[in-house]
Amino acid sequence: MQPRPHATLEDVARAAGVSLATASRALNGTAPVRPHLRDRVLEAAGQLAYTPNAHARALAGASHRTVGVICHDVSDPYFATVAGGIMRVADDNDLLVMLASTFRDPERELAYVSILRAERAAAILLIGSGFENPDWERALHTELEPYINGGGRVAVVSRHRSLRVDAVLPENRAGAAAMARALLDLGHRRFAVLTGPRTLTTVADRVAGFRDELTRAGVPLHTDDVVEGAFTRDGGYAAMTDLLTRGLDATCVFAVTDVMAIGALAALRDHGLSVPADVSVAGFDDIPIVRDLTPPLTTVALPLQQLGERAMQLALTENPGRRRRIHRMAGEVVLRASTAKVP
Amino acid sequence: MQPRPHATLEDVARAAGVSLATASRALNGTAPVRPHLRDRVLEAAGQLAYTPNAHARALAGASHRTVGVICHDVSDPYFATVAGGIMRVADDNDLLVMLASTFRDPERELAYVSILRAERAAAILLIGSGFENPDWERALHTELEPYINGGGRVAVVSRHRSLRVDAVLPENRAGAAAMARALLDLGHRRFAVLTGPRTLTTVADRVAGFRDELTRAGVPLHTDDVVEGAFTRDGGYAAMTDLLTRGLDATCVFAVTDVMAIGALAALRDHGLSVPADVSVAGFDDIPIVRDLTPPLTTVALPLQQLGERAMQLALTENPGRRRRIHRMAGEVVLRASTAKVP
DNA sequence: CTGAAAGCGCTTACAG
DNA sequence: CTGAAAGCGCTTACAG
Numbered sequence: 025m026q027p028r029p030h031a032t033l034e035d036v037a038r039a040a041g042v043s044l045a046t047a048s049r050a051l052n053g054t055a056p057v058r059p060h061l062r063d064r065v066l067e068a069a070g071q072l073a074y075t076p077n078a079h080a081r082a083l084a085g086a087s088h089r090t091v092g093v094i095c096h097d098v099s100d101p102y103f104a105t106v107a108g109g110i111m112r113v114a115d116d117n118d119l120l121v122m123l124a125s126t127f128r129d130p131e132r133e134l135a136y137v138s139i140l141r142a143e144r145a146a147a148i149l150l151i152g153s154g155f156e157n158p159d160w161e162r163a164l165h166t167e168l169e170p171y172i173n174g175g176g177r178v179a180v181v182s183r184h185r186s187l188r189v190d191a192v193l194p195e196n197r198a199g200a201a202a203m204a205r206a207l208l209d210l211g212h213r214r215f216a217v218l219t220g221p222r223t224l225t226t227v228a229d230r231v232a233g234f235r236d237e238l239t240r241a242g243v244p245l246h247t248d249d250v251v252e253g254a255f256t257r258d259g260g261y262a263a264m265t266d267l268l269t270r271g272l273d274a275t276c277v278f279a280v281t282d283v284m285a286i287g288a289l290a291a292l293r294d295h296g297l298s299v300p301a302d303v304s305v306a307g308f309d310d311i312p313i314v315r316d317l318t319p320p321l322t323t324v325a326l327p328l329q330q331l332g333e334r335a336m337q338l339a340l341t342e343n344p345g346r347r348r349r350i351h352r353m354a355g356e357v358v359l360r361a362s363t364a365k366v367p
Numbered sequence: 368m369q370p371r372p373h374a375t376l377e378d379v380a381r382a383a384g385v386s387l388a389t390a391s392r393a394l395n396g397t398a399p400v401r402p403h404l405r406d407r408v409l410e411a412a413g414q415l416a417y418t419p420n421a422h423a424r425a426l427a428g429a430s431h432r433t434v435g436v437i438c439h440d441v442s443d444p445y446f447a448t449v450a451g452g453i454m455r456v457a458d459d460n461d462l463l464v465m466l467a468s469t470f471r472d473p474e475r476e477l478a479y480v481s482i483l484r485a486e487r488a489a490a491i492l493l494i495g496s497g498f499e500n501p502d503w504e505r506a507l508h509t510e511l512e513p514y515i516n517g518g519g520r521v522a523v524v525s526r527h528r529s530l531r532v533d534a535v536l537p538e539n540r541a542g543a544a545a546m547a548r549a550l551l552d553l554g555h556r557r558f559a560v561l562t563g564p565r566t567l568t569t570v571a572d573r574v575a576g577f578r579d580e581l582t583r584a585g586v587p588l589h590t591d592d593v594v595e596g597a598f599t600r601d602g603g604y605a606a607m608t609d610l611l612t613r614g615l616d617a618t619c620v621f622a623v624t625d626v627m628a629i630g631a632l633a634a635l636r637d638h639g640l641s642v643p644a645d646v647s648v649a650g651f652d653d654i655p656i657v658r659d660l661t662p663p664l665t666t667v668a669l670p671l672q673q674l675g676e677r678a679m680q681l682a683l684t685e686n687p688g689r690r691r692r693i694h695r696m697a698g699e700v701v702l703r704a705s706t707a708k709v710p
Numbered sequence: 711c712t713g714a715a716a717g718c719g720c721t722t723a724c725a726g
Numbered sequence: 727c728t729g730a731a732a733g734c735g736c737t738t739a740c741a742g
Contacts, residue, residue: 030517032735043713048737055738058711073513078485079422080735083718090482098466099451104442111468120482122465123441125454139433139463142421143486170416174373257655290659312600316633318661375719386729391721398722401727423719426734 031072039068051076082144091339092140093123094133095151100256100283101311102328106151106181109332117340119146128255130160137167147177147339151332153226154183161187179339181331182226190338192331192351196226196308199324199355200233200280203306206357207276208241211366212304215245216274218263218284220255227255230280230308249274253284260287268295275304275366282307282314282323289317289362300364310358319361326355374415382411394419425487434682435483436466437476438494443599443626444654445671449494449524452675460683462489471598473503480510490520490682494675496569497526504530522682524674525569533681535674535694539569539651542667542698543576543623546649549665549700550619551584554709555647558588559617561606561627563598570598573623573651592617596627603630611638618647618709625650625657625666632660632705643707653701662704669698 037047042061049055050065057065068074082088093110095103107123114121122145126133133150140148148171154161164187168178172189179190207215217234220227231250238245248270253263260279267277268291279285285307292299299305299319307314310325334351343349380390385404392398393408400408411417425431436453438446450466457464465488469476476493483491491514497504507530511521515532522533550558560577563570574593581588591613596606603622610620611634622628628650635642642648642662650657653668677694686692 030513033737034735044736045713045715045738046711049712052737056711061712073509075481075485075510075513077426077487077735078482079425079487080718081485081737082422083420083426083720084735084737085718092465098441099444099447101442101444104447108442120467120479122435122467124463124465136463138418139421142418142424144420144422166416167418170373170418257659286656286659293661313629313656316600316629317659318636373719376721377719387720388722388729388731389727392728395721399727404728420719423734424721426736427719427721428734 030077031074033074033076035072036065036068036074039072040064088144088146089118090120090122090143090145091147091149091336092136092143092145093121093149093151094126094136094140095123096126096128096153096255098123098125101313102281102283102309103151105311105328106332106335109329109334110149110151110336111332112329113333113336113340130155130157134160134163134167137164137171141167141171141176144174145176147179147336149335149339150178150180150183151335152182153224154187156223156225156228177339179335181335188348190335190343190349192334192338192353194326194331195352195354196229197233197236199308199326199357200230200278201237202355202357203278203308203324204234204237204241206359207278207304207306207363208238208243210276210304210363212276213243213366214274214276215243215249216267216272216277217245217250218260218267218277218279218288219250219252220259220280220284221252224255227280234278253287255281255284257283257287257290260284261291262287264288264291265295268292268297272303276363277303277305279305279307282309282311282321285321285323286314286317289321299362304363306363308355315360317362322360322363323358324355325358327353373420374417376417376419378415379408379411379417382415383407431487431489432461433463433465433486433488434490434492434679435479435486435488436464436492436494437469437479437483438466439469439471439496439598441466441468444656445624445626445652446494448654448671449675449678452672452677453492453494453679454675455672456676456679456683473498473500477503477506477510480507480514484510484514484519487517488519490522490679492678492682493521493523493526494678495525496567497530499566499568499571520682522678524678531691533678533686533692535677535681535696537669537674538695538697539572540576540579542651542669542700543573543621544580545698545700546621546651546667547577547580547584549702550621550647550649550706551581551586553619553647553706555619556586556709557617557619558586558592559610559615559620560588560593561603561610561620561622561631562593562595563602563623563627564595567598570623577621596630598624598627600626600630600633603627604634605630607631607634608638611635611640615646619649619706620646621649623651625652625654625664628664628666629657629660632664642705647706649706651698658703660705665703665706666701667698668701670696
């Protein structure tokens with residue numbers, strides 16, 4: 025079998041002895057075709073292993089059934105779970121989902137948006153905190169605006185500021201505040217916070233919510249007690265280790281994400297400290313794995329799957345007025361064995 | 368600002384006062400253009416927020432910088448890690464990666480392949496065990512053959528049989544055998560195995576390798592000792608629970624994937640059994656999280672990231688003779704605290 | 711119900 | 727170096 029290019033509609037039409045138009049209609053069912061001819065077309069298409077060229081089709085005006093999802097890192101359970109929700113709804117609507125990871129590189133994010141825009145994807149979903157960076161915000165706006173004007177649909181999760189698009193916003197600030205309250209109720213008064221890069225709005229919101237609630241209770245949180253690390257398991261490990269070498273005096277550590285909390289738990293274990301006997305640890309997100317840790321992690325549970333479902337639904341429902349629609353989703357404090365009462 | 372369609376090359380050319388050809392060349396740098404004109408084109412493109420239509424471009428013959436990756440479930444850490452490797456290499460080669468999840472539905476897999484083929488993606492990578500199903504094999508072959516003949520590149524991880532394409536194959540059978548040997552060395556003689564659907568080749572290979580090695584040592588593995596569940600954390604939980612209700616008499620449980628092992632650990636904990644004091648547990652894959660479990664999981668470590676890197680490299684390097692190239696990757700037994708010696 | 715033809719937005723020989 | 731024109735593979739009014 026020698027290499028030969030893809031069969032085209034013209035090949036099919038010729039083999040079936042009909043016109044291009046008839047072949048197209050028979051294949052797509054967009055207009056009635058006499059059964060006799062239809063069968064011949066289908067037969068020929070089968071023989072030739074014909075697949076329509078999606079580019080030609082899109083160019084000619086047929087609409088696209090593909091939606092693009094851009095997140096920081098698909099291998100992070102947070103994004104993987106949100107993406108799962110997106111895919112569930114997409115599937116119900118007969119859409120194909122293509123995922124991309126930016127690894128938190130603003131340039132790469134722009135590159136993916138540009139590709140998706142160039143491909144005229146039916147929708148673009150941006151998942152995950154934006155960057156507090158005016159240049160990037162402007163560039164993104166420049167990409168998105170013409171895309172939307174051209175009929176593209178955009179929705180975001182966890183991202184706001186400059187972007188005037190439909191959004192699903194987890195209540196990071198309120199959730200972190202509720203967590204602070206819960207931990208205060210357990211009797212803790214000396215806290216440490218493990219945080220990701222401050223330029224991520226999610227990080228900023230969670231730290232602020234946590235701190236505000238402590239302040240309200242008259243409990244101080246010094247600058248030294250807030251340690252910044254990468255937004256990953258290893259970042260949590262490093263930040264916790266840093267805290268430990270400086271001499272930990274907190275009775276409770278709050279990590280701004282579960283993923284970082286997992287790293288913190290490992291660092292504590294490696295230092296011979298036991299959780300929660302020696303230190304309590306709490307996270308944020310409620311990614312699936314935290315239930316299976318020993319001890320299971322106390323956290324602010326976000327309906328991750330739903331975050332994705334809602335975003336996809338927003339992108340799917342017409343928005344004639346083009347007013348920004350916002351869905352806020354609350355988090356709920358779930359106390360598990362990683363946090364204990366202070367005697 | 369009223370909705371208006373995307374600006375086209377023609378808009379840019381007109382605004383710059385040049386021909387279509389000149390505008391194209393200025394934008395792509397495919398041929399020299401006098402700086403004077405080039406600047407006017409770039410200026411106009413910027414003003415109009417011009418993005419080339421990828422479909423038109425692909426149709427006109429420009430090559431595509433997109434590769435499609437199809438796996439069972441991106442939210443499974445195994446696939447997420449392999450995908451990470453793919454993206455690393457893709458990034459070095461200036462390629463964009465689009466991921467898709469089939470959720471182990473053969474139909475959906477075919478649908479994604481068909482889309483990617485229709486989009487004339489530069490390469491298609493299939494990650495994860497195939498199905499032992501002649502109809503599906505034939506259908507997949509029918510999709511892939513014309514794609515390859517048309518210049519498309521295909522590589523697979525963990526999949527073989529009917530597909531005559533470049534492949535990266537983890538040594539599942541040998542790895543499972545090595546694990547059996549290691550567990551026998553710890554003194555275990557009564558085993559149970561937690562397995563996924565037998566129609567997945569990976570599952571079949573791992574169970575066979577494990578069983579063969581036991582047989583060689585004269586240790587029996589009865590049909591009842593092999594319990595099948597879904598290929599997920601919950602599947603592992605259910606299978607382990609099943610075993611427990613029937614009265615577990617094994618001293619060691621081998622799960623064919625780490626993900627299932629995590630479910631098994633949870634089931635044991637919920638039954639008040641302690642690992643490894645009461646039962647030893649071992650998995651397969653060495654996904655990142657297992658190091659952070661308590662106890663850390665004994666497993667067969669596969670170089671997951673490399674699996675992806677190799678597959679991407681195979682797809683990227685020319686294969687003039689079109690002979691099938693196969694990279695085998697060995698697994699290595701890593702003993703951690705979830706398995707103990709039998710006194 | 712069917713076909714000839716225009717057009718979608720680009721790229722690239724082919725002349726100049 | 728620049729432009730007019732053909733062509734990539736489809737879809738869809740427009741006639742019949």
